[in-house]
Amino acid sequence: MNDFYKDAVIGVMFTMGVVGFISGEFIVSTVLFAAAAISSNVEMSRRLSATASNNG
Numbered sequence: 001m002n003d004f005y006k007d008a009v010i011g012v013m014f015t016m017g018v019v020g021f022i023s024g025e026f027i028v029s030t031v032l033f034a035a036a037a038i039s040s041n042v043e044m045s046r047r048l049s050a051t052a053s054n055n056g
Contacts, residue, residue, distance in 0.1 A: 006043055010036050 013036040020029035 006039075010040050010043075013039070 013032050017029045017032035017036060020026075020032060
C-alpha cells in the first residue's frame, strides 16, 4: 500500500467522523476519529523508525 492510499484512507475516516459528528452519530464519529488517529500515529511511528534506522 503506497503512502497516498494510506493518507487517503485516513482522510476519508476523518471526514466521515466529522460528518457523523455533525449529524449526531456520536458513537460512530468517535470510532472513526479513534481509527484515524491510531492509524495515523502508527504510520508516523513507522516512518520515523525507518528514517532513524537509515540515518544510523
